[in-house]
Amino acid sequence: MTRSFLTAPDGTTFRDLNGNGVLDPYEDPRLSPEERTDDLLGRLSLEEKVGLMFQTVIEVGDDGELLEAPGRISKSATTEVVVGKNMSHFNVHHIQTARQAAEWNNNLQELAESTPHGIPVTISTDPRHAFVENSGVAFSAGPFSQWPEPMGLAAIDDVDAIRAFADIARQEYVAVGIRAALHPQIDLATEPRWGRQAQSLGHDADRVAEFTAAYLEGFQGDVLGATSVACTTKHFPGGGPQKDGEDAHFPYGREQVYPAGMFDYHLRPFEEAIRRGTAAIMPYYGMPVGLERDGEAIEEVGFGYNRQIITDLLRGELGYDGVVVTDWELVNDNHVGDQVLPARAWGVESLTPPERMEKILHAGADQFGGEECVDILLDLVAEGRVTEERIDESARRILLVKFQLGLFDDPYVDVDAAEALVGRADFREQGHRAQAESITILENVERDGVPTLPLFAGPEKVAIYSENVGADALAAWGTSVTDPADADVAIVRLGAPFEPRDDLFLEAWFHQGSLEFPPGLVHRLLRIADHCPLVVVVNLDRPAIMTPLVPFVSALAVDYGSSDAALLDALAGVIPPRGSLPVEIPRSMDAVRASREDAPSDTENPVYPLHYGLSLHGPAALR
Template sequence: MEPVRKTSPDGVEYRDLNRNGRMDPFEDPRLSVEERVADLLPRLSLEEKAGLMFHTVIEAGADGTVKEAPGAISKSPTSEVVLRKHLTHFNVHALDDARMAARWHNALQAIAEQAPHGIPVTVSTDPRHAFIENAGASFAAKAFSQWPEALGLAALRDEDLVRRFGDVARQEYVAVGIRMALHPTLDLATEPRWARQSGTFGQDPDLVTRLGVAYLKGFQQDALGPDSVACVSKHFPGGGPQKDGEDAHFPYGREQVYPGGRFADHLKPFPAVIEAGTAAIMPYYGMPVGLEIDGEKIEEVGFGYNRQVVTGLLREKLGYDGVVLTDWELVNDNHVGDQVLPARSWGVEHLDPHGRMELILEAGADQFGGEECVEVLLDLVRDGRVSEARIDESAARLLAVKFRLGLFDDPYVDEDAAAVTVGRKDFRDAGYAAQAASVTVLQNGTEHRAPVLPLGRGGRRVYVENLSAEAAAALGEVVQRPEDADVAVVRLHAPFEPRSDLFLESWFHQGSLDFAPGLVSRLERIARSCPLVLDVVLDRPAVLTPLLPFASAVVGSYGSNDSALVDALTGVVEPVGRLPFDLPRSMEQVRQHGEDVPGYDDPLFAFGHGLGLPSRPD
């Protein structure tokens, strides 16, 4: 789809976004971003500027249409939030078909053209190129090329590959109109019970920094421009060290602690991505407890409300002048069906929505994630609690990103190109290869058991659990009982404690890392019948200690489909992954360990461990 263009008297093609019949400076593609922002900002009403400062969830119609009725996740009809509330930033959830996604995006941009100044929409997304489906954090790839989770990229230790992944994801995003990535996640995986580790690059601050910059460069390219996807680097100043590993989405996980005094480790990736040009930064939900920075005690309120952190540390000390987007729903509770997710107003729960929003602005944020309550912000301005100059400051930053992305000049995408680009064969092949290569061999043989990897392909009887029929067939004849097998291959997920009281809670893997004793006993019985190969999907660490005495081989994976796993186990693709975090010996070791400290003095398997495979047998 092409935008409607006019030609100025001096021969310049432009979009007449305010429909006044002439090329105004903000419509002039020859001018600098700064000049265009300076011209447009004074033209906007207070309502239009306020609308820029909200970034809410939107649902796309599966048939490529916009939704004009509230959905399961989105709060309002599309035309209402665009034309009445003047929102122009949306976080899209399900996208099943590339052509329909592109069609929906173009329909959304066409509605935005009807607004007084035709400000184009910026569509954002959480990660959607791997396996984990979690409405609060990430989506399974579906039509997009499928890669390992970020932990799997970290297991490969390859900056060039990470940048290549970012470039592939950039091309697929741009094809369907997604121009902002709510990632990379730069948090350190120092607390093994924390639910968000799968989206990180592991525990080591140096590795996270290197891979985070490579990831950013893949998405944004060397400079933010018309072919870029703008990155929101998160969660400042480093999420992850949550008290007892509980997640800060939920009231019981609000406290962020530093018993080991390792705040600097968690902060380390952010100066590097600021220097690399990250378009935006997202503070975390967590409420720091007992934290001091340069001898100054930090107020115990969530980071999104914390002026010492957002203005003092991020803007003044680190010199960051880009967009600060809060994490989702700091202002209002979220009611979905018969469940609720309380506003993440940690430390300021006593404030009403007006007070919370005022404090967020005082802290230095520009945009409210997951909110569309523009009337609250307008009240604050009209009551004199927030100045219009303060609104202008944030609106200018937000407009600048849109101009740099080229959205004012052409926000539309080509449906045919989207259908060809998304899930392209070379993209899928590269993702598949990374899935297989990232597999980490933790144990291959024991004192009493001979090594069994690499497995042969075919020519044996194999018992499998949680492996597809197609993948299992590549190993040999599938039998129904371990007693009849030459080898058993079983896939397990890292343990967690299911929870489902609060909205989103059921998607987050939290709690103990211990396998259930009944499962351990059953696996031991299998191992008495034939050699047992275990794959543990490590979306978080697991206590593998009870499995090692009887498993002939144990591998870890971080987002590998069944066929990719089999290719790794058989050596068709060499499994070169190395652990992106320590694996603890026991839950007692976890409980004794400081939440902010990378690694253990005596782990079961240490960061960087990975055996690879001996040469394949003839």
């Protein structure tokens, strides 16, 4: 049972979190978050303060129960980390239903009340309102309303649309007890091969800064409060310029480079995030190579270990005093089944886990992402290598956010209300509309003065040859045929090309390497176009090289995560697509290889430049 609310002699109702029957200042809802933080910090043991400084994955039981054994990815039983290790920040992974998630939250918060001071749990999540399913990056929507990936929100190019998405996502998160978002991801996608572009907002720094402001407003509000979701803006100081586009999750992608000298360009969205009061900031794994600022060489270690980046730049120059949480697993290797992913200890691989942790704290970080090794930090304090005053500095920042969110006053949710709100019909409809509107039309060939798009303009149904488009969605518009020779039109959905890899844990889920379609696929599409008008739609999680397709397609479009129904609504003009490219589409891989990783729109003579997109209404026109 949860500890009941008590009433103080003056009539104040409060939660008796430490069970002493007295209204202590940290339990007093009338005091400011700062006052309550100061009081609680002085009461906590070293072990309780250290527990605050770790955030890792725990998983949800099928019926919302707590899992008391290691999960698919999580390493420990729930009671072990909450009670045994005094941890109170957890990243939730797979959620099947809103009821399950809400029940789990309430069970988890009840367990947290059994700890000495009843510190509530902060549940965080990676993005989960779109289509990508990658346990290292994001989750598909499941019971939540489904929207295009953030790149698609950027393609709509409307700050009000981003604010509306963020507000709906906030409501759905809060309903099930998720109170921290491990997003927005505001890295500038200047390197076309980089595998994390779908969750970015493009590479136009000024526009991404505007989007960031709207995103934070929708999730956090003007100030953090009892209906807010605290955002962790990432990945400082911008994770886009990865050498050759390889991702820094993996040893071969550890180097981050600035051949065009545009380090400060990548800072612009973060400057806006700081102005807008982001609750937390996460540095990226990348290791800067050959970087100088103000005549000073920047140490070639991962940004999470880098004092010049976190303390001197972020806290000093930019004036940020919020929480800094590292990206996942900078201290220990991650073993899952028979696969391993080395600790992302780039530049400090030779250091031991305690030495890595000490360097991260010296750099200025507050919380260790993906770790639960509280014993290492306790040993560092016992050995005099880390002071308790340094622990207090981080614990204070972390506790303050919990108080601002109102978690100490009531972390529980209404399970029935969560089930009614999450995935509500009007939320899903707005998500469907955004999916359709984000579609970006790149080619729309006219035949006898009539453009290919919009499709299905006549009253009769047409014969449609399709690939990767569901029969149920097609049935509203035409009759499916299996031979292009029998079709009035062909619609083919493609994923952007990538090189499959599966050696390291998580690697198979990351799309990396060449952006070129294989020649056999191009030849097969050409043969389809010999029989009927061909509409090709490419899922733009990275900017595919579309040059070979342009000569023979009748229409070419890109999506950023959309259902078949939303795509067909866009192609038919029922919901007019209004997307414009948040990144450029390069002409060739040679142009990509010759471009500079940190420079926006840097490939020579791109097929489609930044912000390109055609309208379906009237003559095709560049938006």
